Amino acid sequence: SPFPVSNRSPKFHNTSGVGNGYWEFPNTSAAQIVLDAFGQLKLQSWSEDDQRWHTLVSSKCSYHRCGVFSICSIPGEKTCHCLEGFRPIGNRESEGCVRKTKLQCSNEEGHVDTDGFLLMLYVDYPSDGHVLKLVTNAADCKSECLDNCSCIAYAYDSNLGCLVCSFSLQLSGEDLLKFDLEMSLQADDTDLNEANKPGAHRKNKWKLQLFSFASVSAATDNFSVANKLGEGGFGPVYKGVLLKGHEIAVKRLSRRSGQGWEELKNEAIVIAKLQHKNLVRLLGCCLEREEKILIYEYMRNKSLDFFLCDPIKRRVLDWETRVRITEGIAQGLLYLHQYSRLRIIHRDLKASNILLDSNMNPKISDFGMARIFRGEELQANTSRIVGTYGHMSPEYALEGLFSVKSDVFSFGVLLMEIVSGKKNTGFYQLHSVHLLAHAWNLWTSNREMDLIDPMLEEVPTRLALRYVNIGLLCIQETADDRPTMSDVVSMLSNESLDIPPPKQPASVNATSMEKDMLVQQRRSEVCSVNDATFSTLDAR
Incomplete structure (x- = not known):
């Protein structure tokens, strides 16, 4: 916020220059010093001609001026300087700095720690620091940081306690422009x-x-x-x-x-x-x-709903393309549920979270709400319901229970949208009945082919009916009745495999609460207005 200062104040009047911390105020009727949102001080004077403030001079050190492990200094020619023991990442220290020598942190028996700390004064506490409440003195605080190889800094305050700042990432700050897109991504089994x-090691x-x-x-x-x-x-x-x-x-x-x-x-x-x-x-x-x-x-063809929601672009999705997209999504979910290093529940599977590459191959995205299951864990409960109504399983939307069968339900909704070319929530707004209930009504009256998108010119009837059957199996009301993604992949890939008839889906017996949830979607998602979409949070 601005601090008006009289231009006659001798305290700020000095001709020795900005380098010594003094500014000479202009000979105008009004002047002020402003501290902007980036932490930069600006000396401004008021112009009667255009009725606005003009910046005459500003401090060198804005909040975002220097990179990681570097400090900003007003005096001298160079504004940004690497900390002691660090070197610039690139040609300029403003891009950040990296260690000259790697940390020697280790937990091997008999090892003598050689890492140390550089005292930094007049700094603010980091917003993402972690307070160790059981540590009661500076010496123990230092030891805790040394013992944790992800800890890069610590501070001890008698009121605050022991604050440690940890980064499990190597702060190398590489040049993204030079990145090789073909380089394999390396990851290990330990989460952040x-x-x-404390006590976790490198x-x-x-x-x-x-x-x-x-x-x-x-x-x-x-x-x-x-x-x-x-x-x-x-x-x-x-x-x-x-x-x-x-x-x-x-x-x-x-x-x-x-x-x-x-x-x-x-x-x-x-x-x-x-x-x-x-x-x-x-x-x-x-x-x-x-x-x-x-x-x-980067996914050149954006997301699946970019095509489903546009009657012109939807023509690109011929039957073969829809089959490839469906099978790809199923394979991705099967990997998450069964073959990845950890069992992962996505919890927000929908058309806007299915990205399409240049060849229209699907890629599941947006894992912000995903949940990792460990060991023999098969089901979890939460009071924080996340995801998109209309795609949530009833046990999750109403009771907070989620499992791999929650994703199976969402996949079933998505499959119905792919074969029909209609969005579940958008269909409800137009017809006052859910797409899932509409599909069930057509199934029970032997009019399943009426569900298929009329824009599709050549559709193999037997395969289309099979897809509708699989979709209805996935959206059955009871989680135990739904197939696993392994079953789904088998049914999609093996046309000779017998498929059982589905039971009534959840939406047909929807409670008033479920209907209210879908009504809430009227102002949210019929079709994505943006090319990139994300999950929304809703309290239960």
């Missing part, structure tokens, strides 16, 4: 939460490529509006271009985001562990300053 616990670090903010900004043309692909619950998504011409997608967390860092971190944790041709690929991230950014491979 475990890596940040052998359990979370491996994910870190890029400098300067290079991310350059790849997106300084996050220009022209490169903006869309915006959702996390914040905006931009298209970026690398030096070799490869395109990327950049998801930048908005500071106003209602979902925030926890969901973005969860998405990175989950995707970093996964590699499958039907899952979107995470290339890396940027955690410089207060920026929290994820970088993905």
Whole structure:
């Protein structure tokens, strides 16, 4: 906020220059010093001619001026300086700095710690620091940080206690523009939460490529509006271009985001562990300053609902393409549920979260709400319902119970949308009946082919009826009655396999509460208005 200062005040009048911390006030009727949102002081004078403030001089050190492990200094020719023991990442220290020598942190018996700390004065506490409440003195606080190989800094305050700042990522700040898109993504089995616990060691670090903010900004043309692909619950998504011409997608967390860092971190944790041709690929991230950014491979054909919701573009989705998309989604879900390193429940499977590459191959995206199941865990309960009404299983929407069968239900809804060319929630708004109930009514009256998208010119009747049958099996009201994704993949790929008749789906016996939930969708999602969409949070 501005602080008006008289231009006659001798306290601020000094001709020795900005380098010594003094500014000479202009000979005008009004002047002020402003501290802007980036922490930059500006000396401004008022112009009667155009009735606005003009900045005459500003301090060198704005909040975002220098990169990671560097400090800003007003005196001297160089504004940004690397901390002692660090060197510049690139040609300029403003891009950030990296260690000259790697940390020697180890937990081997008999090892003598050689790592130390550099005292930094006049700094603020990090917003993402972790307070160790049981530590009661500075010496123990230092020991805790040394014992945790993900800890890079600590502070002790008699009132606050022991504050440690941990990054399980190597803060290398690589140049995104030089990134090789064909490089394999490396990930291990330990999530970020475990890596940040006191006593966690470097052998359990979370491996994910870190890029400098300067290079991310350059790849997106300084996050220009022209490169903006869309915006959702996390914040905006931009298209970026690398030096070799490869395109990327950049998801930048908005500071106003209602979902925030926890969901973005969860998405990175989950995707970093996964590699499958039907899952979107995470290339890396940027955690410089207060920026929290994820970088993905770019999907040229955007999302499935981009086609389903447009009567012209929907013509691109011929029957063979829809079959390939359906089978790809099923394979991706089967991998998540059964063949990945951990059993993962997506919890928000819908058309806008199915991205399509240049060959119309599907890739499941948006893992911000995903849940990792460990060991023999098969089901969980939550009071925080996340996802999209109209795609949620009844046991999840009403009781907070979710399992792999919750994803199976969502897949069934998605399959119905693919074969019919209609969105579940949009169909309810137009016909006051759910698409699922409509499909069941057609099934029981032997008019299943009436469900198939009329825009499809050549449809194999037997296969189309089989897909409707599979979809209805997936949306049965009781979770135990639904098939597993392994069963679904078998039924989709083996036409000679007998399929049982479905039981009545959940939407036919929908309670008033479920109907109210679907009505709430009227103002949210009929078709995505953006090319990139994200989950929304709804309290139960």
